[in-house]
Amino acid sequence: xxxxxxxSILLVLLLTACSGAQTAAxxxxxxxxxxxxxxxxxxxxxxxxxxxxxxxxxxxRAWQRVRPAISDMCAHFETQNCDYKLVWxxxxxxxxxxxxxxxxxxxxxxxxxxNEAQVAQVLAHEAGHNIADHPSKGTRNTVxxxxxxAVLGGLLGAxxxxxxxxxxxxxxxxxxxxxxxxxxxxxxxxxxDYVGAYITARAGxxxxxxRGIYRQLGxxxxxxxxxxxxxxxxxxxxxxxxxxxxxxxIEGGNPWPVLR
Numbered sequence: 608x609x610x611x612x613x614x615s616i617l618l619v620l621l622l623t624a625c626s627g628a629q630t631a632a633x634x635x636x637x638x639x640x641x642x643x644x645x646x647x648x649x650x651x652x653x654x655x656x657x658x659x660x661x662x663x664x665x666x667x668r669a670w671q672r673v674r675p676a677i678s679d680m681c682a683h684f685e686t687q688n689c690d691y692k693l694v695w696x697x698x699x700x701x702x703x704x705x706x707x708x709x710x711x712x713x714x715x716x717x718x719x720x721x722n723e724a725q726v727a728q729v730l731a732h733e734a735g736h737n738i739a740d741h742p743s744k745g746t747r748n749t750v751x752x753x754x755x756x757a758v759l760g761g762l763l764g765a766x767x768x769x770x771x772x773x774x775x776x777x778x779x780x781x782x783x784x785x786x787x788x789x790x791x792x793x794x795x796x797x798x799x800d801y802v803g804a805y806i807t808a809r810a811g812x813x814x815x816x817x818r819g820i821y822r823q824l825g826x827x828x829x830x831x832x833x834x835x836x837x838x839x840x841x842x843x844x845x846x847x848x849x850x851x852x853x854x855x856x857i858e859g860g861n862p863w864p865v866l867r
Contacts, residue, residue: 634797635848643851644844647825654718662717663695669727670710676809677734680802683863686738693730701827705733707742719823724816728807728850735802741795793841798866800846804853805864814854821847 635643657665670693681689692709701716710733712726720726736742807817825843841849853864 635845635852639848639851640844643821643847647822647829647844647847650822650826650829652719652823652826655721657718659697659714659718662714663697665720665723666693666695666712666717666726666730669723669730672812673727673730673734673806673810676806677731677738679809680734680738680806684738686740689738691734691737703729703733705736705742707737707740710734710737719827721819721823722816724807724812724814725820725823727810727812728803728817728820731806731810732799732803734806735799736795738802739795739798741799744795796841796846797849800849801853801866802864804850805857808854808857814850814857818847818850818854821850 677691678689680686688708691705694709694711696711696713698713699715700713701719702711702713703716704711710730712730712733716729717726720729804814804817808814821843825847828843
């Protein structure tokens with residue numbers, strides 16, 4: 608058991624050390640993050656007085672409005688297969704995600720949104736994942752990490768004890784796959800927030816209204832709720848400050864996101 612635990616820790620350290628963020632959406636300053644942290648501190652997530660049907664209708668309106676801007680962004684980045692579908696779920700889980708072909712929105716998240724601009728930013732964020740091919744890249748990172756972890760785990764296990772070789776392969780594959788999946792995830796989220804801000808702005812929404820979604824996510828993540836929308840994401844103050852940095856760029860006249 609101790610050998611297995613030690614092997615897992617070593618694999619995490621080695622695989623994490625080998626991985627690095629490759630995307631480069633501009634990051635906010637430390638002072639901006641601190642200000643955002645103070646803004647979010649103590650906020651409570653407040654469910655809006657709307658029915659699930661009203662939430663769905665608002666999401667549909669936002670989707671119709673952001674679709675042309677998503678198409679423009681796809682053309683700018685020369686993204687293929689950009690005919691994304693919107694999939695609605697009545698589930699009460701505060702979540703949204705993209706799979707490369709569709710954007711999924713859950714009533715459990717929309718019910719906390721204060722306005723349509725916030726809905727648009729979430730839709731734009733998820734479309735940004737698709738445009739940047741993050742779902743496929745994440746899968747490739749997971750597979751590559753699992754393979755690397757299996758090889759490394761087998762070698763380390765055999766070095767400790769020949770009977771641990773097979774166990775090392777299994778542990779290494781599991782830990783390596785997780786490390787591979789997580790190695791770029793926060794950078795992907797920052798990139799999707801950044802691209803999403805440009806999509807939201809091009810769709811004609813007020814970014815001052817849209818930024819409130821990160822306040823709401825901060826309130827949600829600070830509570831007892833556990834949901835996949837918070838797994839592997841940057842902290843909400845980082846995301847709010849990053850969104851504000853993107854908004855300043857846009858308001859300064861920059862027409863397209865620049866991924867350095």
